[in-house]
Each structure stands twice: as structure tokens, then as C-alpha cells.
Amino acid sequence: MAKVRILVAKPGLDGHDRGAKVVARALRDAGFEVIYTGIRLTPEQIAESALQEDVNVVALSLLSGAHNTLFPKVVELLKAKGMTDVMVIGGGVIPESDIPGLKAAGIEAVFTPGTATTEIVKYINEHVK
Amino acid sequence: MDIAEGVLGGSRLALSKAITAIENEHEDAVEIMRKIYPHTGNAYVIGITGPPGAGKSTLTDKLAKEYRKRNKTVGIVAIDPTSPYSGGAILGDRIRMLDLIADEGIFVRSMATRGNLGGLSQKTGDAVKLMDAYGMDIIIVETVGVGQSEVDIIKTADTTMVVVVPGLGDDIQAIKAGILEIGDLFTINKADREGVEKLNIEIEMMLELNQEDVAWRPPINRTIASKDEGIEAVVDSIAEHRKYLEETGELEKVRQSRIKSEVIAMVNDHISRHIDEKIVATDGFAQTILKLQNRETDPYSVVDNIVNNVLK
Numbered sequence: 388m389a390k391v392r393i394l395v396a397k398p399g400l401d402g403h404d405r406g407a408k409v410v411a412r413a414l415r416d417a418g419f420e421v422i423y424t425g426i427r428l429t430p431e432q433i434a435e436s437a438l439q440e441d442v443n444v445v446a447l448s449l450l451s452g453a454h455n456t457l458f459p460k461v462v463e464l465l466k467a468k469g470m471t472d473v474m475v476i477g478g479g480v481i482p483e484s485d486i487p488g489l490k491a492a493g494i495e496a497v498f499t500p501g502t503a504t505t506e507i508v509k510y511i512n513e514h515v516k
Numbered sequence: 517m518d519i520a521e522g523v524l525g526g527s528r529l530a531l532s533k534a535i536t537a538i539e540n541e542h543e544d545a546v547e548i549m550r551k552i553y554p555h556t557g558n559a560y561v562i563g564i565t566g567p568p569g570a571g572k573s574t575l576t577d578k579l580a581k582e583y584r585k586r587n588k589t590v591g592i593v594a595i596d597p598t599s600p601y602s603g604g605a606i607l608g609d610r611i612r613m614l615d616l617i618a619d620e621g622i623f624v625r626s627m628a629t630r631g632n633l634g635g636l637s638q639k640t641g642d643a644v645k646l647m648d649a650y651g652m653d654i655i656i657v658e659t660v661g662v663g664q665s666e667v668d669i670i671k672t673a674d675t676t677m678v679v680v681v682p683g684l685g686d687d688i689q690a691i692k693a694g695i696l697e698i699g700d701l702f703t704i705n706k707a708d709r710e711g712v713e714k715l716n717i718e719i720e721m722m723l724e725l726n727q728e729d730v731a732w733r734p735p736i737n738r739t740i741a742s743k744d745e746g747i748e749a750v751v752d753s754i755a756e757h758r759k760y761l762e763e764t765g766e767l768e769k770v771r772q773s774r775i776k777s778e779v780i781a782m783v784n785d786h787i788s789r790h791i792d793e794k795i796v797a798t799d800g801f802a803q804t805i806l807k808l809q810n811r812e813t814d815p816y817s818v819v820d821n822i823v824n825n826v827l828k
Binding site for chain 2: 388389390411412414415416417418419420421422423424425428431432435436438439440441468469470
């Protein structure tokens with residue numbers, strides 16, 4: 388009875404969690420196990436939580452503009468902890484022009500405002516290891 | 517990485533991977549459990565149960581911190597319900613324990629019930645064993661807190677704590693549900709709310725009606741977990757219960773009975789699966805059902821037949 392486990396977290400100081408909660412619920416409704424860790428986490432807290440929970444996916448939400456710093460930091464820390472098969476995805480207020488840079492840094496997909504939650508579910512189902 | 521070796525050697529990554537292996541029934545799961553089993557039996561297991569909203573996760577967070585002050589390492593298994601509709605789950609206990617992440621002496625794993633009606637399962641027990649073999653001094657299992665799971669927790673824990681809060685509508689409800697009967701200690705959380713005295717008296721009354729466990733009188737503590745109040749007394753009460761169990765030899769008895777229940781449950785589970793796969797899933801079985809519906813045969817003969825075949 389293998390299940391896909393997903394960590395939903397908001398790094399940094401952004402407190403706008405409505406989007407993250409909506410995504411968390413949609414992921415649960417799609418049959419995933421969602422570890423929802425809320426707001427104001429450090430990249431280290433996110434990576435360590437991902438390790439302890441042995442998640443398949445880390446889903447980061449950020450609306451404050453710090454994504455270029457914080458998202459790659461999470462990817463880096465996951466690798467350092469030996470979590471090499473984790474899919475890292477992101478969402479929030481992220482300009483299109485930042486997306487290639489994020490992908491180069493290891494964030495596999497970015498889902499910006501207006502994305503249907505079904506699209507996120509589909510992506511995870513198709514690409515999770 | 518040899519996962520079992522890693523667990524015994526204190527690797528957090530190995531412990532995490534091992535729990536995943538048993539939860540998802542990987543091929544190497546049984547082998548891992550075989551290797552680590554001889555190294556279990558050292559950790560002290562505390563079960564925390566109670567109705568939703570009682571503050572179990574917050575309390576667990578504070579208890580873990582107090583244990584760390586007393587130089588103990590702590591493993592936590594936090595259980596939340598799987599949705600019967602989607603098969604998914606929101607595991608939201610970790611959010612109350614974020615301070616613990618930086619502490620290397622603490623490991624928190626969230627687990628979903630995954631359709632196990634009792635709320636706990638063999639897999640919870642296996643996760644506890646892994647944390648035990650890893651070297652945790654204390655393991656806290658925090659459960660869903662509805663229905664059957666309260667009774668299940670006593671099969672996993674050395675000390676069972678029931679957490680209640682005042683003013684949850686009808687306080688007598690809790691007594692009716694029977695959950696109060698399994699507590700080795702009681703914690704009234706959110707003790708700054710109205711109705712604390714009343715609840716305390718009701719629990720005391722219930723305990724007096726229960727004549728069986730006269731040797732150990734469950735203490736009732738009050739906490740305001742969110743304000744870190746009353747935590748030390750709870751940890752002290754757990755220690756007293758442990759001392760009682762150890763001095764009277766009860767601990768050995770309790771653990772033996774637990775091992776027995778577990779083996780029986782595992783055997784039953786295996787047989788159950790065998791029946792599901794080899795009998796229920798067959799076309800022959802579907803036809804048998806039709807025959808039964810047409811009264812061409814009866815359930816008793818059918819069962820006799822199946823059982824005789826299985827036991828051969």
C-alpha cells in the first residue's frame with residue numbers, strides 16, 4: 388500500500404498560507420499523504436522534516452519574492468542530507484523570468500497563480516519517483 | 517546503504533528509509549525487521565490518546581522538550597486519519613513540533629492510518645521497534661483519538677495517557693465512550709478553560725467506580741500545553757508509573773502480553789491476506805456467491821469447505 392508523501396512548506400517570513408492550504412487539501416483529495424508544516428520555516432527545517440518523513444515531494448510556497456534564494460537552498464540541503472530522489476516543486480508569486488533559473492537550480496516545476504490544482508496532481512503522478 | 521545496519525548505527529536517513537520500507541511493504545522490509553528485532557526492548561513507550569482538539573500534539577512537543585532536559589532521546593510517531601474517500605491524508609501534527617526539528621536527539625515521523633480501522637497497526641508497532649533499535653530512550657505514540665484507537669494504544673504502549681479538555685460539550689460523553697478506562701494517567705489540557713473542576717471530579721468518580729486497578733491509582737494532572745505549564749508534573753507521573761510497573765514486575769507481564777497479541781495479529785493478518793488472494797479473488801468464489809444467493813448451497817457448508825482446504 389505505497390503512498391506518495393508530500394511535504395508542503397512555506398520557507399522564509401511569508402505568512403500568506405491560503406494557497407498552500409488549498410494545494411494541501413487538493414493533494415489529499417488526490418490520494419496523497421500531505422505533511423503540512425505551515426509558515427516561517429527555515430530551509431534547514433524543511434530539509435530535515437523531508438528527511439524524517441522520507442517524502443517523495445517537497446512543495447514550497449512563497450509569495451514574498453525570496454524564492455531565488457530560498458528554493459535552491461532547500462534543494463542543496465536535501466542533497467547534503469542524502470535525500471537524492473525528492474521532487475522539489477514550487478508555487479506562489481514567482482515571475483516567469485525566474486523560472487528557468489529555478490529549474491536550473493533543481494526545482495522541477497513551478498506552478499504560478501491560476502494553475503488548476505489538477506495540473507499539480509497530474510504532474511506529480513507523472514513524474515514522482 | 518544497508519538500511520538495518522544504518523538504523524543500528526544511528527543514521528537518521530536509514531531510520532527514515534526503514535520506516536518507509538515497512539510502511540510500503542518493500543521487499544526488504546521483513547529482512548530489516550529481522551535484523552533489528554534483537555536490538556529492541558530498551559525504549560520506554562508512551563501512548564497519548566484523546567479526542568481531537570485536546571492538544572495532544574502540542575503536549576507531545578512540550579513533553580519531548582522536558583525529556584531532552586532530562587537527557588533522554590525521544591522518538592515520536594504522530595498518527596492522523598486517512599480519508600476513507602480519497603485514500604489521502606493531511607498529517608498535521610508536525611506543525612506543532614517545529615522547534616524539535618533542530619534537535620538531533622528527537623525524531624518525528626508522521627503516519628497515516630491508511631484504512632486501518634483501529635487507528636494503529638502493525639506498522640505503527642514496527643516504526644516503534646525501529647526507533648527503539650535506533651536507540652531512542654523514550655518513544656511517544658500520539659494517536660488519532662477516536663473510537664477503537666484508544667483501545668489499540670494499550671497494545672503498543674507501556675504507559676497510556678488520556679488527554680481531555682474541559683467544556684467539550686457533554687463531559688460525560690468521554691466516560692460513555694470508554695476511553696477513560698484505559699488511562700494510566702490523565703491530563704486535563706487547556707486547564708485555563710471553564711469546567712476544569714467538574715471534569716476533574718468526573719474522572720475521579722469514574723476511577724472510583726473501576727475496582728480493578730487498585731494497585732495503581734491513575735493521577736490526574738492539569739496542563740496548559742500552549743503555555744508550557746504543568747509539563748514537569750506529567751513527566752514525573754509517567755516516571756512514577758514506570759517505577760510502579762518495574763517494581764511490581766508488571767512491566768515484564770505487560771510487554772509479554774503485547775508480544776503475544778502482536779504475533780497472533782500478524783498470523784491472522786497473513787491468513788487473512790492468503791484468503792483474500794487465493795480464495796476471495798477467484799472466479800470460483802464469485803460463482804459460489806451466486807449459488808448461495810440461489811440457495812443452491814448454504815454459507816456453513818461453503819465455509820467448512822474453504823477452511824478444510826486452507827488448513828490442509
